[in-house]
Amino acid sequence: xxxxxxxTPQLKAGRLESLDILRGFDLFMLLMFQPxxxxxxxxxxxxxxxPVRYQLEHEPWDASFRLWDMVMxxxxxxxxxxxxxxxxxxxxxxxxxxxxxxxxxxxVILLYVFGGxxxxxxxxxxxNRIYLYSNTLQTIAVGYLVTSLLVLNCSLKWQVVAAAALLxxxxxxxTFCGDFTPDGNFAEKVDxxxxxxxxxxxxxxxxxxxxxxxxxHYTWIWSSLNFSxxxxxxxxxxxxxxxVERAKAWKMLAAVGIGLLIWGKLWDPQMPINKQIWxxxxxxxxxxxxxxxxxxxxxxxxxxxxxRGLEWLKYYGMNSIVAYMLANAVNFRSVVDSVSYGLKPLxxxxxxxxxxxxxxxxxxxxxxxxxxxxxxxxx
Numbered sequence: 147x148x149x150x151x152x153x154t155p156q157l158k159a160g161r162l163e164s165l166d167i168l169r170g171f172d173l174f175m176l177l178m179f180q181p182x183x184x185x186x187x188x189x190x191x192x193x194x195x196x197p198v199r200y201q202l203e204h205e206p207w208d209a210s211f212r213l214w215d216m217v218m219x220x221x222x223x224x225x226x227x228x229x230x231x232x233x234x235x236x237x238x239x240x241x242x243x244x245x246x247x248x249x250x251x252x253x254v255i256l257l258y259v260f261g262g263x264x265x266x267x268x269x270x271x272x273x274n275r276i277y278l279y280s281n282t283l284q285t286i287a288v289g290y291l292v293t294s295l296l297v298l299n300c301s302l303k304w305q306v307v308a309a310a311a312l313l314x315x316x317x318x319x320x321t322f323c324g325d326f327t328p329d330g331n332f333a334e335k336v337d338x339x340x341x342x343x344x345x346x347x348x349x350x351x352x353x354x355x356x357x358x359x360x361x362x363h364y365t366w367i368w369s370s371l372n373f374s375x376x377x378x379x380x381x382x383x384x385x386x387x388x389x390v391e392r393a394k395a396w397k398m399l400a401a402v403g404i405g406l407l408i409w410g411k412l413w414d415p416q417m418p419i420n421k422q423i424w425x426x427x428x429x430x431x432x433x434x435x436x437x438x439x440x441x442x443x444x445x446x447x448x449x450x451x452x453x454r455g456l457e458w459l460k461y462y463g464m465n466s467i468v469a470y471m472l473a474n475a476v477n478f479r480s481v482v483d484s485v486s487y488g489l490k491p492l493x494x495x496x497x498x499x500x501x502x503x504x505x506x507x508x509x510x511x512x513x514x515x516x517x518x519x520x521x522x523x524x525x
Contacts, residue, residue: 162231162387164447167456168440169224170463176217177462177473178506185502189495207328207363207422211431215421218282219376219432220439221466225286226293226380227440230388233297243298250294256525257287260467264474265346279366280346283470288370289377297381309378313426316371317417320425326418333365333423340367369424376424379406379433383440387448396445403437406430461513467525469513478508 180202187195201213236246261283262268267275296305324332337345338358347362382402387395410419410430419428446452462469482504490497516522 162444162448163453163460164440164443165224165227165384165387166463167447167453167459168443168463169221169466170459170461171443172217172220172224173462173466173469174459176221177469177509180214180217181506182499182503185499186496189499205421207420211419211421211428216432216435218285218421219429220436221282222286222289222373222376223380223383223433223436223440225290226377226382227384227387229290229293229297229377229381230384233294234388236298246294246298250291253525254287254291257283257290257467260471260525261285261287264471274350276344277346277348278341278344280364283467285366285370285373286377289374292374293377293381296378302382302385305378306382309375309382312371312375312378313429316368317426319368320417320423326420326423326425328363328422331365331423333368334363336368337365363422365423372424372426372429375426375429376433376436379429379436383437387444392444392449396441396449399437399441399444403434403441406434406437408434410434458514461510461517464522465513465516468516468523469509472509472512473506478505481508 184199184202187199203212203214205212205215233246235241236243259268261281262276262278264283265281266277266279266284270276296308300308319332320326324330324335328334342348343356345358346364347359348356349359351357383399386398386402390398407430410427410433413427413430417425417427419425419431421428421432447456479501482501486500486504489500493500
């Protein structure tokens with residue numbers, strides 16, 4: 147990790163603020179709005195809030211797609227959108243390629259380990275509770291590795307070909323070597339075979355045998371093909387913003403997004419849009435919405451120059467890994483509880499809402515301090 151500091155706020159040359167602001171919006175939804183809203187609406191139990199609650203929960207297996215199913219794909223997409231900017235100095239010869247490969251290796255390892263700390267119990271030192279591949283950061287590690295190598299070594303044309311090939315390679319055994327049920331799909335079989343007892347959702351039963359939860363259907367190994375496509379799609383968006391003039395770039399982003407939505411929806415009857423297995427149709431569907439979201443933010447922030455009221459989202463967007471790790475690996479609820487337990491009789495059922503808000507507000511304050519001091523922790 148590197149820590150960049152300066153006396154006055156400076157952005158990298160050519161850096162697009164819309165990328166940081168959209169990434170920040172995605173993380174704000176994940177690390178503040180959704181958990182606080184769900185806690186509050188759960189206590190209020192107001193009927194008119196139910197449609198919002200519905201959109202802020204993940205879709206069950208046999209349904210379609212909700213707003214909350216976009217959070218992880220958008221995070222992967224935005225990680226890809228930054229790659230063309232990060233790799234530019236190596237592509238132009240400003241820095242040696244060997245340095246790029248070392249950077250890629252370092253980032254992949256750190257992201258994998260951080261993901262394991264957050265969700266794989268890597269620091270629990272309990273061999274019965276270690277999960278090798280189960281977290282968003284680990285999917286970014288895989289997608290970043292594939293995308294960075296392609297950006298460094300292939301033209302845009304062959305990058306697009308690679309993305310299409312990955313979608314099809316994923317599709318072939320999913321269609322011909324299984325079905326699209328929770329237990330019968332090919333990706334499920336691959337995870338069970340390779341990860342085994344080290345798969346998230348697996349625990350040691352009372353009889354000494356390893357038991358996998360019947361409610362856990364997320365797949366990781368075979369789905370890595372499409373994780374990589376999601377990051378690649380983000381890279382394509384980043385390359386559009388770099389190569390196309392701003393007056394046309396937002397229109398191209400929107401057009402590509404609409405095209406991906408149509409492609410994903412047409413594929414849906416044969417291969418369902420399903421986030422838990424990261425199906426090819428879902429990859430296109432989520433990618434389409436990600437392109438459109440970036441087009442909107444790019445139009446507002448970078449083309450029209452309107453940033454008033456949006457700058458604070460950079461607190462999250464410019465320290466995204468720090469934000470994610472703080473919110474998921476550190477329990478600030480205990481801190482809030484220790485200094486405000488006297489409010490419990492006054493707040494009653496709303497005390498849990500207060501603890502939830504306080505937990506994520508501390509994360510927000512830390513990110514704000516880092517931003518104001520121009521300290522950005524890069525992985």
